[in-house]
Amino acid sequence: MKIAKTLGQFIIEKQADFPYAKGELSRLLRDIGIAAKIVNREVNKAGLADILGEAGTINVQGEGQKKLDVYANEQFISALQHGGECCIVASEENDECIHIDSEISKDAKYIVAMDPLDGSSNIDVNVAVGTIFSIYHRKSTEGRATIDDVLQRGTEQVAAGYVIYGSSTMLVYTTGKGVNGFTLDPSIGEFCLSHPDMQIPKDGVIYSINEGYYTHFPDGVKKYIKYCQVEDAATKRPYTSRYIGSMVADLHRNLIKGGIFIYPVTASTPKGKLRLVYECNPMAFIIEQAGGKASNGYQRILELDVEQLHQRSAIFIGSENMVKKAEEMMLCFS
Ligand code: AHM
Ligand code: MG
Secondary structure (H helix, E strand, C coil), X not given: CCCCCEHHHHHHHHXXXXXXXXXXXXXXXXXXXXXXXXXXXXXXXXXXXXXXXXXXXXXXXXXXXXXXXXXXXHHHHHHXXXXXXXXXXXXXXXXXXXXXXCHHHCCCCEEEEXXXXXXHHHHHHCCCXXXXXXXXXXXXXXXXXXXHHHCCCHHHCCEEEXXXXXXXXXXXXXXXXXXXXXXXXXXXCEEEEEECCCCCCCCXXXXXXXXXXXXXXXXXXXXXXXXXXXXXXXXXXXXXXXXXXXXXXXXXHHHHHCCEEEECCCCCCXXXXXXXXXXXXXXXXXXXXXXXXEECCCCEHHHCCCCCCCCECCEEEECHHHHHXXXXXXXXXX
């Protein structure tokens, strides 16, 4: 039987792409992989372990936190604390950045931004959820890292990835040299390379958007949805509508099959719903590295100014030609 390459082996092999690397990023990715396995264990037994339901706390955005959100947040932070390569963590679940001040982290040069459990409203009904992470170099050279080290543009990302806890668990990541996917083999407890050099098709036939908000969408988005629904054999329309309501799962499917995911501004979320730093930017980096495109309807996501940790953005992301078409329609009404 052929033995698959593990995530750990792959990371070490890829370190050679960065001749001056000292292994810190490799160790950081390893730490994230370890936390992902621990979270996976809990997500898998969520129905058994009395872990479902509200934790009784409210996060900074006023959303009720699920127990597993809190658990995943703690696991990732603790893995980063113990790993020693990260000086500051920004999380969807924490109002402020978390400084890591331990002795082993005193020279740490990486910043991690994360959504520890995205789509967590789906846990109760056994639908796939995910973790999203983004890694930056620390820019400041003295004292403690600051919020300005975190508020970097998406183009500055050193690495980004997601974990999907689905029918199987996968970790997909990029360090700016393509995208690779690893499936967790539960029998050996290792992520194994299963999807090397992932490429998103230039065209697709899937559009993913919460159409329930249709009347609240900008006119350009309404026009694009109508375009998706029109009969046209040459462009394989009407397209298929697929929306899980878990960004990681929706984007993972579209990455493999081709498609577009849209979360626009709406009347109730005038700046968009998804967060730029730890949802849109990492996903944009991954999708661009896989040959796709990510925009806020007018501008490349990765070039947007980042002013606040929990800043929101509209997002149009996926197959290049589909995103371009949606942008064309947004421009018609701008
Ligand atoms: P969360 O980070 O609080 O879980 O919210 C993000 C999720 C995304 O995974 C998903 O794409 C979106 O919210 C769904 O929102 P809606 O229910 O408005 O369609
Ligand atoms: Mg989220």
